[in-house]
Amino acid sequence: MIHSRNLPFVTTLGIFVVAYALCVMQFPNMLSTRVIGNLLTDNAFLGIAAVGMTFVILSGGIDLSIGSVIAFTSVFTAVMVGSLGVHPLIAFAAVLVISTLFGSLMGAMIRYLGIPPFVVTLAGMFLARGAAYLISTESVPISHEMIDAIQGFYFRFPGGGRLTALAMLMLAVFLIGAFVAGRTRFGANVYAIGGSQQSAELMGVPVGSTTVGIYALSGFLSGLAGIAYTLYTSSGYSLATVGVELDAIAAVVIGGTLLTGGVGLVAGTFVGILIQGLIQTYIVFDGTLSSWWTKIVIGVLLFVFIVLQRGIIWYSNRKLAESRLTASAQKS
Amino acid sequence: MSDKNSLLEARGIGKSFLGITALDGVDFTLERGEIHALLGENGAGKSTLIKILTGVYSRDHGNMWLDGAEVTPANVAEAQALGIGTVYQEVNLLENLTVAENLFLGRQPRRFGLIDRREMRRRSQALLSRYGLDIDVDALLSSYSVAVRQIVAIARAVDLSGKVLVLDEPTASLDAHEVEMLFSVLSKLREDGLGIIIITHFLNQVYAVADRVTVLRNGRLVGTKKLAELPRLELISMMLGRELQHITREHQAQEETVASTAEAPIRFSGYGKRGSVAPFDLHIRPGEVVGVAGLLGSGRTETAFLLFGIDRADSGTATVDDRNITLSSPEAAITNGFGFCPEERKTDGIIGDFSVADNIALALQARQGWSKPISSREKAALAESFIKSLDIRPADAERPIKFLSGGNQQKAILARWLATNPRLLILDEPTRGIDIGAHAEILKMIERLCAEGMSLVVISSELEELTAVAHRVIVLSDRRHVAELSGDRLTADNIMQAIASSARMEAAE
Secondary structure (H helix, E strand, C coil): CCCHHHHHHHHHHHHHHHHHHHHHHHCHHHCCHHHHHHHHHHCHHHHHHHHHHHHHHHCCCCCCCHHHHHHHHHHHHHHHHHHCCCCHHHHHHHHHHHHHHHHHHHHHHHHHCCCCHHHHHHHHHHHHHHHHHHHCCCCEECCCHHHHHHHHCEEECCCCCEEEHHHHHHHHHHHHHHHHHHHCHHHHHHHHHHHCHHHHHHCCCCHHHHHHHHHHHHHHHHHHHHHHHHHHHCEECCCCCCCHHHHHHHHHHHCCCCCCCCCCCHHHHHHHHHHHHHHHHHHHHHCCCCCCHHHHHHHHHHHHHHHHHHHHHHHHHHHHHHHHHHHHHHHC | CCCCCEEEEEEEEEEEECCEEEEEEEEEEEECCEEEEEECCCCCCHHHHHHHHCCCCCCCEEEEEECCEECCCCCHHHHHHHCEEEECCCCCCCCCCEHHHHHHCCCCCEECCEECHHHHHHHHHHHHHCCCCCCCCCCEHHHCCHHHHHHHHHHHHHHHCCCEEEEECCCCCCCHHHHHHHHHHHHHHHHCCCEEEEECCCHHHHHHHCCEEEEEECCEEEEEEEHHHCCHHHHHHHHHCCCCCCCCCCCHHHHHHHHHHCCCCEEEEEEEECCCEEEEEEEECCCCEEEEECCCCCCHHHHHHHHCCCCCCCEEEEEECCEEECCCCHHHHHHCCEEEECCCHHHHHCCCCCEHHHHHHHHHHHHHCCCCCCCHHHHHHHHHHHHHHHCCCCCCCCCEHHHCCHHHHHHHHHHHHHCCCCCEEEEECCCCCCCHHHHHHHHHHHHHHHHCCCEEEEECCCHHHHHHHCCEEEEEECCEEEEEEEHHHCCHHHHHHHHHHHHHHHHHC
């Protein structure tokens, strides 16, 4: 039996399978490892960031700073490696430390100053974007033998598709993310805070350190997403990835995570990313549609999912009320 | 100082919030293997005491001992670790998690650093089977009834702490069968030697399950008694703070005439709402003060909510001047000339950041409609006149009302309704939490208003206050109007008798 809390995830998976089947019926070529490989690579940075967003939304919060942090990271890396000649590994380590600290700082402000996540991360969004402009307003190209090596590394699927390093990185992040959410105390605490912060506190959950940890994780993964984006485009540009946080939120919600927190799966977000990628791929195959159709379809899907989630809550409440009624009827 | 036999002992506990004393030198002792009921009306200090015992608040005065050793839990986690577990009425568990996840949140069994779900499931089933509960522990908590959730919460608290179990209103939303189930669990825990503190306002349940009772009133200890030796009437008088003695009223004669001569223009017939208050009849005459008495949870506030249209009645009719009216919202009630001062002044009554003048003008503005704004000059004049006539201090109409004392806030709310010149004013606990001087002034004002021909409904847990100001008193028990007392029969004794006898009737059924 499917537990009702997994119903949104199962629905998303169903929609993805059906949509993919429909695409394949129209364009049989879409059922190739090449398409799948490209889909994973093209959405790697978004997927990595969306894992962090999943934790944030599961805890009942929101992180609007993701797109700006990605832009900052990519410009910072590009300037360090491309202009200053720093070794990429040092640059990567530096941006991950910076973005994690940035996330923890926002988490601490949310928890200890009691400022809503929306406001804190909105400020973080402007701050990170501004810092990115400060470093460079130009698109900064990047080239280093190590970066070339990473970009050139892939496994070949039968059928000609490539599983690139970026795709592998994203899959690893999703896998680890799913384990952290489902099988660690930190993950359990995230769900608990998302259910009710007050109850979680009364049950002895360390709400403070968990909240800071959640936003630190989101910051870290944004930094990692920024590195992935830099590798993907071979450059850093401070105007890039505007609004990526909203794509990440869309992937999380389409993946079945409740925006109010407490219910959802990291695996759902993965399917959410796949659906977004599928729509983009379809538009490329079709060739006549404007790329803005991606946004329209995602908008429609979001509406459908929000309505679906309300429906599930309504349905389970009614079922509970009915079972109580029949139970009391039997007694009397 | 501490008694070696007792499990949990507290002496001289005191606590005040912003200068208002919530608890004053309260002693409390919990033995091993006893169920101890903690009773008192709203604001008696029950929840403050519980929160001090369970580490939510820090105490200002006094000491507490657990197992003979002095303890000062700084937070809930510390109290839990010491052995004091709490089950709150509403906010206790997480509905979005499974039963097993709730039981083991924060202490999940782990293998290689990862949560061992199989072990967690096994231990959860073993734990719950001791409470006679055989359920799917991997199902969401929200898929189970409130009773099952309560038992899961108790199982968690006992497993976590294991010495003292505190239950805050555990039966508030349970039906009779579920209450039985809960009580058999509690009796078993008592046999295991646990000390259980239970807060409830259902007297029958207190007598059914508890061994001893401690009654608090206005932040002070009234007494601790063995229930087997305590008649119901005496317990009620402890709670309502009245010695059993007959007092006679002076101003009887004149009210008799009011009651007999005037026709009642405001009538409620068969008025009620399922699950809230059983249908009742209430006729209110001009210049009459109708008191509403009853214990906490008896349906006092619910009655007021029905009269003022906050809750919609599902039976009966309301008429004003022989005209049928529908009280579908407070707005409709205001249109019919009703006014209501709620019990929770801070949350339901005042708008803290608004000035005194704005707060006073609020109801009048609502009655006029938003299209006809009251000019600031009118508002100032209005505020000025009421500040003078009600002696609101400080006499500054522009000061935000949150900076005024409780008594002056209450006067401002009264002024708000008086400005609309209502024909019926409902006051829910008008004198709670205000100082003695303001207390007397408000009672005086009630008398003056009814002398001017206004009708008042006054809800209060202070029986002396009711017998002093009301012409008639309606007694509520278990969400029903059980008696109406007037004239010579209107005494605090008779009110308590009415509550006690109806409670006994319930028990006999």
